[in-house]
Amino acid sequence: MEYKTSESGDKGEASPFSRFCLNYLPPLASTFGAHAAQYIIPMEVERSDTDYSPRILYQAPTVWLQQQPQVQPSAPRVSCGCKKSKCLKLYCECFAKGMYCTDECGCTNCMNRPTAEAERKEAIEMTLERHPGAFRVTSDTYRSCNCKKSACRKKYCECFQQGKPCTSHCRCEGCQNR
DNA sequence: GAGTTTGAAACT
DNA sequence: CAGTTTCAAACTC
Numbered sequence: 001m002e003y004k005t006s007e008s009g010d011k012g013e014a015s016p017f018s019r020f021c022l023n024y025l026p027p028l029a030s031t032f033g034a035h036a037a038q039y040i041i042p043m044e045v046e047r048s049d050t051d052y053s054p055r056i057l058y059q060a061p062t063v064w065l066q067q068q069p070q071v072q073p074s075a076p077r078v079s080c081g082c083k084k085s086k087c088l089k090l091y092c093e094c095f096a097k098g099m100y101c102t103d104e105c106g107c108t109n110c111m112n113r114p115t116a117e118a119e120r121k122e123a124i125e126m127t128l129e130r131h132p133g134a135f136r137v138t139s140d141t142y143r144s145c146n147c148k149k150s151a152c153r154k155k156y157c158e159c160f161q162q163g164k165p166c167t168s169h170c171r172c173e174g175c176q177n178r
Numbered sequence: 179g180a181g182t183t184t185g186a187a188a189c190t
Numbered sequence: 191c192a193g194t195t196t197c198a199a200a201c202t203c
Contacts, residue, residue, distance in 0.1 A: 080199090082197080082198065083197085084197065084198085085187095085196090085197065085198080089196095089197080090186075090187055090188090091186080091188085091196085091197050093198085130187085130188085145185080145186090146186075147184085147185065148185080149183080149184065150184065150185080150200095154184080154201075155199080155200055155201085156184045156185055156199080156200060157184095157185085158186080161200095
């Protein structure tokens with residue numbers, strides 16, 4: 001995996017993919033401690049002559065992600081059964097959580113694998129352009145819903161699914177999850 | 179297990 | 191931004 005400080009050559013901004021690394025990986029390390037941290041590998045730093053700000057580069061935690069069940073056995077297994085999205089859209093639960101698919105997934109034509117890293121990276125960049133907050137793993141990530149028929153009392157509702165009441169940020173109709 | 183419903187994500 | 195389509199999970203039978 002290659003890190004650039006920006007896609008355009010400017011030295012001030014991180015590329016979408018780099019932002020993914022910066023946003024996503026440090027929380028992994030802080031959440032799962034040394035077990036995860038050992039797989040998060042700092043990489044060579046790129047700087048301009050005039051920019052001395054520290055830059056932290058990370059290699060994708062491929063090994064750690066594959067070993068996550070051993071790292072935190074209590075964590076719910078993430079798997080998917082995608083058929084058309086190549087597991088490179090947020091439709092895919094694994095991809096949405098920033099994780100690789102595993103052999104336990106029932107997906108077909110899966111590109112969310114270390115063996116398809118280039119295609120996966122491109123998908124991550126495109127997703128981050130559309131949803132800058134995607135892949136965040138911190139628990140304070142805000143989620144809202146837009147339910148119309150489920151009364152927010154079924155797992156179709158993201159709030160209900162997370163066991164949280166709907167809030168004023170939700171635009172749900174007939175909500176019974178307040 | 180097959181078919182339907184649902185709402186987020188993606189697309190136009 | 192709004193309307194429509196696609197998608198995969200949740201749900202029902």
